[in-house]
Amino acid sequence: MDSNQSSVNSEQLSVGSGQWSLVPGQSPADRRVWGLIGLMTVLALLFVPISQLFLGVEYSYTLRVVAVGGALLGLISGALGCFAILRRQSLIGDVLAHAALPGVAVAFLLFGRQLGLLLIGAGIAGWLGVYFIRAVTGTTRLKEDAAMGIVLASWYAAGVALLVYIQSRPDASQAGLKTFIFGQAAAIVEQDLWLIGGVGTAALLILALFWKEFKLITFDAEFAGANGFRLNFLTMLLSTLIVVAIVLGLQLAGVILMVGMLIAPGIAARQWTNKLEQMVILAAVLGAFSGGAGAVISATAVGIPTGPTIIVVAVGLALISMAFAPGRGLVWQQWRAWQDRRRFAGQRALHDLYHYAIDHGSPKTPVPDAFLSGIHGRSAQRALQQLVTQGQVERRNGKWVLTLAGVETAARQAHNQLLWAVYREYGHSLGLPVINEDRRQKIELLLTAEMIRKLENKLEETLV
Amino acid sequence: MFYIEQLLIQLLLNFVERDGLNAFWRDPQNTAVVIGAFIAICGGLLGVFLLLRGMALVSDAISHTALLGIVIAFLILTAVVGQAADLSSPWLILGAALAGVATVIITEALHQSGLIKQDAALGLSFTLLFALAIILISGYVDHVHLDEDAVMVGEIGLAWANTNSHCLANCETVTITPDDPRAEIVRQCINCRALGITPRDEGAIFQEFCANCGVYTPGQAWAAGLTVGQPLLVFWPKAVTVMGVLLLLTLLFVLLFYKELKLSTFDPGLAQALGFRPAWFNYGLMLMVSLVAVGAFDAVGSILVVAFFIVPPAAAYLLTDRLPIMLFLSGLIGAAGAYFGYGLASGNLFGLWQMDNVLINLNRALGLELASRWDSSISASMVLMIFFFFVLAWLLSPRYGLVSTLIRRHRQNRYFDDQVAMGHIYHHQDTATELEELMAASLHIHLRWTPEKMTAVLKRLQAANLVKIVNGGARLTPRGRQQVESFRQANLSSL
Numbered sequence: 001m002d003s004n005q006s007s008v009n010s011e012q013l014s015v016g017s018g019q020w021s022l023v024p025g026q027s028p029a030d031r032r033v034w035g036l037i038g039l040m041t042v043l044a045l046l047f048v049p050i051s052q053l054f055l056g057v058e059y060s061y062t063l064r065v066v067a068v069g070g071a072l073l074g075l076i077s078g079a080l081g082c083f084a085i086l087r088r089q090s091l092i093g094d095v096l097a098h099a100a101l102p103g104v105a106v107a108f109l110l111f112g113r114q115l116g117l118l119l120i121g122a123g124i125a126g127w128l129g130v131y132f133i134r135a136v137t138g139t140t141r142l143k144e145d146a147a148m149g150i151v152l153a154s155w156y157a158a159g160v161a162l163l164v165y166i167q168s169r170p171d172a173s174q175a176g177l178k179t180f181i182f183g184q185a186a187a188i189v190e191q192d193l194w195l196i197g198g199v200g201t202a203a204l205l206i207l208a209l210f211w212k213e214f215k216l217i218t219f220d221a222e223f224a225g226a227n228g229f230r231l232n233f234l235t236m237l238l239s240t241l242i243v244v245a246i247v248l249g250l251q252l253a254g255v256i257l258m259v260g261m262l263i264a265p266g267i268a269a270r271q272w273t274n275k276l277e278q279m280v281i282l283a284a285v286l287g288a289f290s291g292g293a294g295a296v297i298s299a300t301a302v303g304i305p306t307g308p309t310i311i312v313v314a315v316g317l318a319l320i321s322m323a324f325a326p327g328r329g330l331v332w333q334q335w336r337a338w339q340d341r342r343r344f345a346g347q348r349a350l351h352d353l354y355h356y357a358i359d360h361g362s363p364k365t366p367v368p369d370a371f372l373s374g375i376h377g378r379s380a381q382r383a384l385q386q387l388v389t390q391g392q393v394e395r396r397n398g399k400w401v402l403t404l405a406g407v408e409t410a411a412r413q414a415h416n417q418l419l420w421a422v423y424r425e426y427g428h429s430l431g432l433p434v435i436n437e438d439r440r441q442k443i444e445l446l447l448t449a450e451m452i453r454k455l456e457n458k459l460e461e462t463l464v
Numbered sequence: 465m466f467y468i469e470q471l472l473i474q475l476l477l478n479f480v481e482r483d484g485l486n487a488f489w490r491d492p493q494n495t496a497v498v499i500g501a502f503i504a505i506c507g508g509l510l511g512v513f514l515l516l517r518g519m520a521l522v523s524d525a526i527s528h529t530a531l532l533g534i535v536i537a538f539l540i541l542t543a544v545v546g547q548a549a550d551l552s553s554p555w556l557i558l559g560a561a562l563a564g565v566a567t568v569i570i571t572e573a574l575h576q577s578g579l580i581k582q583d584a585a586l587g588l589s590f591t592l593l594f595a596l597a598i599i600l601i602s603g604y605v606d607h608v609h610l611d612e613d614a615v616m617v618g619e620i621g622l623a624w625a626n627t628n629s630h631c632l633a634n635c636e637t638v639t640i641t642p643d644d645p646r647a648e649i650v651r652q653c654i655n656c657r658a659l660g661i662t663p664r665d666e667g668a669i670f671q672e673f674c675a676n677c678g679v680y681t682p683g684q685a686w687a688a689g690l691t692v693g694q695p696l697l698v699f700w701p702k703a704v705t706v707m708g709v710l711l712l713l714t715l716l717f718v719l720l721f722y723k724e725l726k727l728s729t730f731d732p733g734l735a736q737a738l739g740f741r742p743a744w745f746n747y748g749l750m751l752m753v754s755l756v757a758v759g760a761f762d763a764v765g766s767i768l769v770v771a772f773f774i775v776p777p778a779a780a781y782l783l784t785d786r787l788p789i790m791l792f793l794s795g796l797i798g799a800a801g802a803y804f805g806y807g808l809a810s811g812n813l814f815g816l817w818q819m820d821n822v823l824i825n826l827n828r829a830l831g832l833e834l835a836s837r838w839d840s841s842i843s844a845s846m847v848l849m850i851f852f853f854f855v856l857a858w859l860l861s862p863r864y865g866l867v868s869t870l871i872r873r874h875r876q877n878r879y880f881d882d883q884v885a886m887g888h889i890y891h892h893q894d895t896a897t898e899l900e901e902l903m904a905a906s907l908h909i910h911l912r913w914t915p916e917k918m919t920a921v922l923k924r925l926q927a928a929n930l931v932k933i934v935n936g937g938a939r940l941t942p943r944g945r946q947q948v949e950s951f952r953q954a955n956l957s958s959l
Contacts, residue, residue: 090584091521098767140864145583146778149520150854153771157847160768161809164841256528260591267584303602308595315592322579330577 032326033273037282044071044289051296063299069188069196070291070310073252076200077245078265078287079207082280084242085266086218091145092130092239093259095152096246099129101159101255109166115192119199119247126243129155130236188251196248203244206237207280214238215276252291253307264314265290271318271325290314344440345379346386347413352376353393353402354410363407366399419443419452422459430454466628468709469700473630477698482632486699495624495701497803499763500846502707504798506714506756507772508780512787512794513749515777516729521583523773525571525590526564526750527757527766532597533563534758539604557758564754565747567593620763621809621842627699631682634693638685640677646690648675703763710759717752718791721745726787764843771847772798779854782861797853805846811838878924883951884911885921886930889938890948902937 052059059067084092103125104118111117129151136147207214216224217234225231246258253261265287269279294310323330352375357365372380384400387393392406402410420439423432432454435446444452476485488494507523514520537559567590574585640647651670653663661668680688682695718725728735728742735742753773760769780793804814811819819838859866888911892901901910908918922938925931930944940948 085581085584088581088583090581090587091524094521094524094587136858139866139869140782140858142778142781143518143520145518146515146520146774146781149524149770149774150778150851152521152524153768153774153847154851154854156767157771157844157851160765160844161840161848164844165838168837168839257591257595259587260595263584263587264591267580267588271579305598305602308598311591311595312599315588315595318588322574322577328579330579 029273029327030275030278033275033278033282036272037278037285040282040285040289044285044292047289047293047296051300063295065188065190065193066299066306067292067295069193070252070295070306071288072193072196072200072291073249074261074265074287074289074291074310074314075284076196076203076287077249077258077262078269078290079204079280079284080242080245081262081264081287082266082269082276082283083214083218083238085263085270086276089144090263091148091259092242093246093262094256095133095148096126096129096243097250097255097258098152098159099155100126100247100250101156102162103159105159105162105166109162115251116195119195122247122250123240123243125155125159126247127240130239130243134235192251199244199248203241206241210234210237211277218276253311257307257311260311260315261287261291264311264318268314268318268321271321271328286317287314290317341379342382345376345383346390346392347440349376349380349383350387350392350402350406350410351413353400354407354414357402363402363410366396366401368399372400416442416444418459419455422455422462426455426458430458469628469705470630472705472708473632473698473700477632482696482698486697489624489627489699489701489704492621492624493806495704496620496842497806499623499701499703499707500620500802500805500843501799502704502711503756503760503763503769504772504776504802504846504850505795506707506711506760507769508776508794508796508798509714509718509791510749510753510756511773511777512780512791513725513729514753514773515781516787520774520778521586522568522571522750523753523757524767524770525567525586526754527769529563529567529590529593529597530560530754530758530761530766531563532593532600533560533566535597535600536563539600557755560758561751561754563593564757565750568747568750619765619841619843620846623701623703623763626703627701628705629681629683630698630700632696632698634686634691634695635682636685636691636695637682638680638690640674640680640690642674642677644677647677649673650675706759707763710756714752714756717748721748725749764846768843768847771850775847775850775854776801779850779857782857782864785863797857798850801850801853802846805849806842808849809840809842809845811840881917881921882925882930883948885918885925886940886944886948887951889931889940890945893939898937902939904933904936904938907938 048059081093084090100122103121103123105121106125107117107121132151133144133147136142136150137144213224213229213234216229217231217238221231221235224234242262246262249258249261265283266279268286269282272282273279290313291310294313295306297313298304298306298309321329324332326332349372352372353367354363356367356371357363372384376383384393387406388395390405392403392409393400394403395401417439420437420443423443424437427434430451432447432451443455447455473485480488511520511523514523534556537553537556540559541553541555570589570593571582571585574580574589575582580588642649649672651672653668654671655661655667655669656663656665659667663670676688680690682691683697685691686694724735724740724745727738728740728745732742735745757766757769757773760772764772776794776798777790779797780790783793784790807813811817811822813819823838857865860868862868885907888907889902892898901907904922907922908915911918913921922931922933925944926933929941930947931938932941933939
């Protein structure tokens with residue numbers, strides 16, 4: 001059973017192998033990520049001629065504006081969304097998108113439909129929401145998700161109340177406000193692009209300027225606080241940037257889908273890399289790709305809404321990444337597990353046969369079929385075949401018996417497991433170096449003869 | 465639903481007159497408040513378990529993805545029936561509820577893969593499903609009032625107008641066929657328009673039509689003069705029945721499975737070990753949440769439903785530590801919010817505050833031209849009222865409120881200051897450094913306090929007869945000495 005357990009261990013290890021690496025320098029994995037970033041950039045640029053040739057897309061003025069706007073917004077929200085994901089605040093996007101509504105309504109009530117002022121109103125309302133969440137979680141025992149839910153629902157209700165009041169007015173000047181809330185890409189005009197581009201660039205510049213600080217508060221806030229970084233200020237600054245990204249994206253994706261726009265590129269990027277700078281750049285590129293490509297795809301047929309198409313592209317990229325990202329994706333996990341099972345099937349079966357035989361008297365005790373197929377199921381057949389070809393097991397009277405070589409191998413393996421167990425228990429006190437605990441490996445190969453002797457002595461001690 | 469209503473009406477008529485019943489439901493306020501309270505109690509009860517499980521935002525996701533369930537059920541129904549399906553069909557509600565559960569399952573699956581965190585999984589799955597729903601709607605659903613707006617924004621104030629009528633007496637349904645003596649037969653030229661001729665011209669072909677044939681409900685029959693006695697009708701708002709049934713289901717669910725829900729919420733491991741299958745109760749809870757969310761769509765819209773799930777339990781959580789009381793308070797706060805929220809919609813806060821006056825003053829002060837009548841969404845106002853109660857609980861909760869926390873901290877600060885000052889005096893009293901360390905005028909320097917604070921602390925200690933000033937030097941009274949010694953014994957016993 002021991003080897004069985006260790007194979008499970010190694011699977012978990014490989015799943016959890018997404019450790020954040022702090023060592024600078026270029027590994028093959030790094031080059032792969034930079035390659036991917038380059039590839040996606042080229043794809044995004046090539047998308048225009050390809051879509052013209054094969055999809056018959058005509059780049060009208062509207063489509064050009066919408067596609068550029070989508071790409072810009074995808075870039076900004078993709079880059080900033082990474083921090084929301086890593087801080088386990090993915091749903092903050094959903095909350096702030098809803099919370100922006102009363103700000104939009106008040107700004108509209110006071111100043112009319114001027115995009116800049118509406119955005120400022122939305123930003124202030126979202127920022128108040130962030131502040132409220134911090135106040136509630138800081139002073140009560142309510143968890144962050146509950147506080148976020150309260151802000152989402154209550155702010156939105158205030159917005160709806162104001163909107164209904166606005167709509168009860170006789171003049172029709174509120175036309176266009178609703179499209180702003182539910183997101184309508186076609187409503188974006190060239191002037192808006194300059195606004196989005198300008199504000200977005202400013203946000204990204206701030207991100208670059210405070211890069212080290214943001215990295216620190218994202219991964220180890222306590223450490224940052226202990227080292228004199230102004231935690232409150234930095235957290236609020238980062239939240240403000242996220243508010244800006246959301247407020248800009250609202251008119252494209254709409255209140256409800258904004259969260260997808262914010263987190264999907266980051267989730268996709270996270271699957272490919274363990275380094276923050278790579279993740280942010282890749283997320284920005286993927287976001288820009290989704291924004292542009294989604295806008296273009298939605299133009300291929302009448303009646304496909306732009307916002308949802310962009311979201312489907314972005315979430316699709318995230319799901320593809322989760323499936324195929326090298327080393328981490330689900331397909332790779334499954335493949336590795338399958339390979340491991342295959343490679344170690346014989347070893348496991350031998351182990352079980354040996355222990356059964358010993359428990360029933362001597363190592364030469366015959367073992368019935370039912371025992372192995374009971375433990376190993378369908379893989380028992382393959383395992384036994386492996387063992388027979390290696391000459392470690394033979395069939396006698398419808399039962400399986402270990403050969404001399406088999407007994408020897410099994411005993412050696414069992415001894416190896418014991419040494420591993422001793423290493424785990426006493427390795428530290430014996431002054432042995434720390435090695436990766438993979439019990440399928442022979443421990444003799446990983447430690448020097450001197451160290452093995454120490455382990456052997458300790459083993460004898462404990463057995464006595 | 466229809467039969468449930470009839471049973472209920474029969475029951476109610478034992479206590480109230482028919483006219484009273486009709487008048488009651490015809491008042492928009494009564495209908496809105498009853499429906500609002502039903503939704504609030506359902507949401508409050510289920511929301512408590514969501515909150516305690518840390519799944520508050522799941523209700524938000526579910527209420528959005530339900531749209532996909534509605535759309536898919538609608539498309540399937542339309543394909544099966546051959547014509548646009550009825551939007552109030554129970555199949556659509558079932559589809560929506562299943563979509564809600566599917567959201568949870570997909571989220572769990574994404575999370576279980578170990579690749580992304582729970583919150584990211586939720587955000588990913590529900591935006592994908594909602595985006596698909598909108599694409600499906602814009603691509604395949606035409607000429608039907610099924611769009612984001614229909615689901616996102618509801619109005620509880622109109623619920624009173626959407627009723628079923630139930631007949632109590634003179635319930636004659638009249639069917640008029642062409643053979644009936646009451647049938648009005650008219651002759652009509654059927655080819656006149658096509659040929660451009662008048663009925664008098666030759667070649668005009670006539671056909672006889674029955675102008676008033678068809679089936680008349682008792683009410684229609686009486687209005688058309690086909691029956692003699694006026695039918696006695698009771699009008700019953702449909703939403704009341706839907707939410708009433710959901711409330712009943714919720715109550716049954718919570719009462720029957722109270723023990724299991726409690727256990728699987730607080731200790732899923734133990735529940736599993738005892739054989740309770742916490743996963744089943746999890747999905748059961750999600751199914752109930754979906755059902756309530758969908759049932760409340762019409763009345764309050766899908767985003768505002770979320771408020772009824774999250775805010776009342778959060779307020780109740782700040783008021784109590786016991787689950788039964790929390791459930792009760794949560795339902796109560798929700799229902800009270802529904803009751804007082806109705807007034808808020810017309811700008812009236814408990815009768816203390818009139819929004820209209822505020823608007824008029826705003827216009828006057830800032831020179832704005834806002835409409836001076838505040839008449840707003842009732843459901844949103846109910847949510848705002850619940851939020852108001854949450855803020856009250858947050859400020860005033862006896863144990864966890866801001867005010868009581870501040871008072872407690874203030875007391876602790878004072879107590880700590882007293883102990884520090886008395887400890888200092890105790891340490892130096894009757895020693896060689898006494899004259900230097902304990903002069904009342906310079907005491908603050910040794911403690912590194914401001915003179916004002918020192919004076920206040922000394923005054924307090926003198927008033928409590930713990931310290932006295934002798935010749936300008938601070939000394940402990942016997943009572944003060946005793947207190948310091950007992951403090952040292954209790955807190956510094958390791959010294």
